[in-house]
Amino acid sequence: MGDVAIQFDHVGKLYRLGLVGTGTLSHDLNRWWQTKVLHHEDPYLKVGETNDRAHKGNSDYVWALKDITFDVKEGEVVGIIGKNGAGKSTLLKLLSRVTSPTTGTIRARGRIASLLEVGTGFHGEMTGRENIFMNGSILGMTRAEINRKLDDIVEFAGVERYIDTPVKRYSSGMTVRLGFAVAAFLDPEILVVDEVLAVGDAEFQKKAIGKMQDVSSSEGRTVLFVSHNMGAIRNLCHRGIILEDGCLVGDGDVYEVVDRYLESSRQAVREGFDFGSRDVNGKKAYFEGFSIISGKGDEGNVISFSKGFDCELVVRSRSSVNITARVAVFDLSDNRIMAFDTADIGEIIHLSAGERKTLHCHVEEPLFIRPGHYKVNISIRQGGYLLDHIVGAASFEIEEEDFYGFGRFSSSDMPLVLRHHTWTTE
Amino acid sequence: MAKDWTLVIKPEKGLLDIDLKGIWRYRDLWYMYVRRDIVTVYKQTILGPLWFFIQPIFTTVMYMFVFGGLAGISTDGVPQPLFYLSGIMLWNYFSECFNGASNTFSANAGIFGKVYFPRLVVPLASLTSNLVKMLIQLLLFAAVYVYYVVIGGPVSINAAALLFPVLVLMLALHALSWGLVVSSLTSKYRDLRYLVGFGLQLFMYATPIIYPLSAAGDKFRWALELNPLTPIFEAFKYGFLGAGSLSWNGLIYSAVFMAVMLFFSVIIFNRVERNFMDTV
Numbered sequence: 001m002g003d004v005a006i007q008f009d010h011v012g013k014l015y016r017l018g019l020v021g022t023g024t025l026s027h028d029l030n031r032w033w034q035t036k037v038l039h040h041e042d043p044y045l046k047v048g049e050t051n052d053r054a055h056k057g058n059s060d061y062v063w064a065l066k067d068i069t070f071d072v073k074e075g076e077v078v079g080i081i082g083k084n085g086a087g088k089s090t091l092l093k094l095l096s097r098v099t100s101p102t103t104g105t106i107r108a109r110g111r112i113a114s115l116l117e118v119g120t121g122f123h124g125e126m127t128g129r130e131n132i133f134m135n136g137s138i139l140g141m142t143r144a145e146i147n148r149k150l151d152d153i154v155e156f157a158g159v160e161r162y163i164d165t166p167v168k169r170y171s172s173g174m175t176v177r178l179g180f181a182v183a184a185f186l187d188p189e190i191l192v193v194d195e196v197l198a199v200g201d202a203e204f205q206k207k208a209i210g211k212m213q214d215v216s217s218s219e220g221r222t223v224l225f226v227s228h229n230m231g232a233i234r235n236l237c238h239r240g241i242i243l244e245d246g247c248l249v250g251d252g253d254v255y256e257v258v259d260r261y262l263e264s265s266r267q268a269v270r271e272g273f274d275f276g277s278r279d280v281n282g283k284k285a286y287f288e289g290f291s292i293i294s295g296k297g298d299e300g301n302v303i304s305f306s307k308g309f310d311c312e313l314v315v316r317s318r319s320s321v322n323i324t325a326r327v328a329v330f331d332l333s334d335n336r337i338m339a340f341d342t343a344d345i346g347e348i349i350h351l352s353a354g355e356r357k358t359l360h361c362h363v364e365e366p367l368f369i370r371p372g373h374y375k376v377n378i379s380i381r382q383g384g385y386l387l388d389h390i391v392g393a394a395s396f397e398i399e400e401e402d403f404y405g406f407g408r409f410s411s412s413d414m415p416l417v418l419r420h421h422t423w424t425t426e
Numbered sequence: 427m428a429k430d431w432t433l434v435i436k437p438e439k440g441l442l443d444i445d446l447k448g449i450w451r452y453r454d455l456w457y458m459y460v461r462r463d464i465v466t467v468y469k470q471t472i473l474g475p476l477w478f479f480i481q482p483i484f485t486t487v488m489y490m491f492v493f494g495g496l497a498g499i500s501t502d503g504v505p506q507p508l509f510y511l512s513g514i515m516l517w518n519y520f521s522e523c524f525n526g527a528s529n530t531f532s533a534n535a536g537i538f539g540k541v542y543f544p545r546l547v548v549p550l551a552s553l554t555s556n557l558v559k560m561l562i563q564l565l566l567f568a569a570v571y572v573y574y575v576v577i578g579g580p581v582s583i584n585a586a587a588l589l590f591p592v593l594v595l596m597l598a599l600h601a602l603s604w605g606l607v608v609s610s611l612t613s614k615y616r617d618l619r620y621l622v623g624f625g626l627q628l629f630m631y632a633t634p635i636i637y638p639l640s641a642a643g644d645k646f647r648w649a650l651e652l653n654p655l656t657p658i659f660e661a662f663k664y665g666f667l668g669a670g671s672l673s674w675n676g677l678i679y680s681a682v683f684m685a686v687m688l689f690f691s692v693i694i695f696n697r698v699e700r701n702f703m704d705t706v
Contacts, residue, residue, distance in 0.1 A: 007431075094435065095435075096541065096542050097435060097542035098538065098539055098540065098541070098542055099700070099701055100435065100436075100437060100700040100701055101435065101436075101437050102437055103437060104437070105434060105435065105436050106433075106434070106435040107431040107433065107434050107435075108431065108432065108433040108434075108435075109430065109431055109432050109433070110432060111432075112433065114540070114541055114542070123462055123466065125466045125469045125470070126462065126465070126466065126469075130461075130462075130465070133458055134458045134462060137452070137454045137455035137457075137458045138455060138458075138537065138541055138543060139541060140451075140452065140543065141454075142454045143454045143457070143458075166469070
């Protein structure tokens with residue numbers, strides 16, 4: 001580590017919305033006349049807005065990326081996170097020279113290889129072997145290089161038997177594995193990866209993540225990695241960068257940044273679930289309300305780490321039913337942490353037609369799970385058949401406290417479950 | 427900070443800034459593209475590489491029937507098979523190079539959107555693979571030629587045949603420059619694609635392929651001479667068949683035309699290459 005490997009210097013990328021086609025000739029001529037002949041400022045560059053796609057803007061142009069400035073050091077593994085359309089892929093596309101920036105400069109040192117999508121340029125009629133050579137050369141390898149790595153590639157992809165069969169006869173999984181394998185054996189100084197891990201079966205994903213880790217840690221390579229999988233980002237990266245609507249809004253230690261990102265996506269959940277406006281037609285029984293009642297804080301949703309909590313589910317039925325109810329707690333990466341189900345303790349609730357009941361659920365203290373934000377899904381079932389289900393019915397925060405009596409620790413490296421414990425030495 | 431950056435990406439780049447070094451570095455990709463073009467032609471076919479011969483043979487026979495037989499167009503005393511075959515061979519080379527180059531962007535949109543490599547590799551590879559195909563067809567031409575020499579037909583080769591490599595290069599570069607322009611413009615203005623399809627067909631009739639230049643009356647001769655391909659076809663027939671004409675002025679005109687076109691096409695291609703993915 002030390003030297004800067006990649007430098008983004010006020011980089012921006014402008015895209016034109018709407019149809020590119022009709023009227024573009026006059027449009028282009030106007031633009032050319034204004035900038036090249038009259039030496040005016042480009043009339044379209046000024047009107048660009050940030051890329052908030054949900055709201056209709058006044059301009060036909062948007063900035064997919066705006067004024068992005070950051071440095072990446074040699075050997076650093078940087079995760080780029082952000083919602084769909086935040087500009088992550090555009091950023092990687094600029095770096096891998098698929099398209100060029102509208103403003104600013106990108107500087108880099110060393111060979112750049114991008115894994116924007118695996119299996120790029122496979123030709124169905126050609127055999128696996130021929131395609132390894134084809135794909136490898138597209139990615140910038142020489143034939144001698146590929147020859148040297150051929151055995152490793154074939155072995156990693158696990159396609160020995162099919163290597164002289166045309167790729168069109170491959171299963172889609174095999175194609176993807178072969179594509180990833182070719183790319184994984186590239187030797188660039190800078191590797192750009194976009195969501196390749198979203199493909200393949202579980203075994204191959206594990207293999208792929210393992211390979212990525214090898215590449216980035218032991219071989220000291222600079223890696224830019226885009227993914228929506230926060231687990232993979234945490235595992236692979238040292239540093240995180242958050243993009244939002246084309247702007248860089250966060251940069252720092254990967255744990256911190258991922259937490260911040262999840263926090264901001266939580267805001268949407270936090271607004272709570274609107275029981276009043278949902279359509280319950282056709283449901284035999286349904287929820288009319290949910291609340292966490294023993295919490296502290298303004299919204300009653302802050303829970304002490306060493307305490308338990310109570311919640312209330314309001315259920316209404318249209319006909320006479322026997323139901324079971326479930327409350328499930330998820331963390332912000334959607335891992336199920338806890339679930340409380342009346343069926344598990346043999347409890348069945350009877351509702352007669354039109355009846356409304358309030359169910360109380362008491363969760364015993366202590367919780368002892370990592371402080372942070374959690375969300376709650378609730379559901380009711382009749383003999384296992386789902387009657388009503390609400391995702392994100394509420395959210396709560398578990399408060400940090402001095403668990404071991406030795407001061408607080410930073411929440412980023414706290415494990416999910418904490419227990420009091422003792423150590424002895426002999 | 428004065429650093430030894432190996433790559434600087436800026437919004438604008440020089441008009442004639444061709445990445446020749448990059449093309450050389452990707453020479454293996456060039457080779458792979460050529461190999462792909464040739465190998466995949468006869469995959470899963472029974473006749474395999476014979477297809478390289480079948481098309482020109484049948485076309486020649488058909489031309490002999492329609493233009494030589496029905497229409498009775500002169501071939502300047504050259505045996506019809508040789509006359510048509512030479513024209514078809516060269517024209518195929520030109521038109522396939524042109525098509526290859528003009529599909530650069532549209533046929534490779536998928537790959538270009540994912541990875542960077544010097545885009546010029548694709549049309550250059552298409553020139554090369556078509557050259558290989560043409561050289562294979564040249565064997566056919568040679569075989570027919572030898573047949574006529576053996577039976578003592580009216581054919582004679584002369585020193586102008588040495589121009590052959592130059593003529594092929596000129597055809598290739600003409601095709602490349604037109605192809606690049608079309609490719610660059612169609613990436614944004616799709617209309618051109620339709621124009622090009624039948625335009626190329628019409629252009630074939632404006633080139634002395636199925637008729638000798640001498641058969642065009644004085645009224646139209648000037649128009650044919652404006653066509654920069656005319657001197658190339660004429661020089662080939664002059665060198666190998668002893669018919670046609672060798673016009674140095676014509677060849678120089680053709681070369682200058684080619685150089686100017688190539689210059690502009692590279693400029694246009696360069697501009698489009700950078701932001702092609704946003705407009706396709």
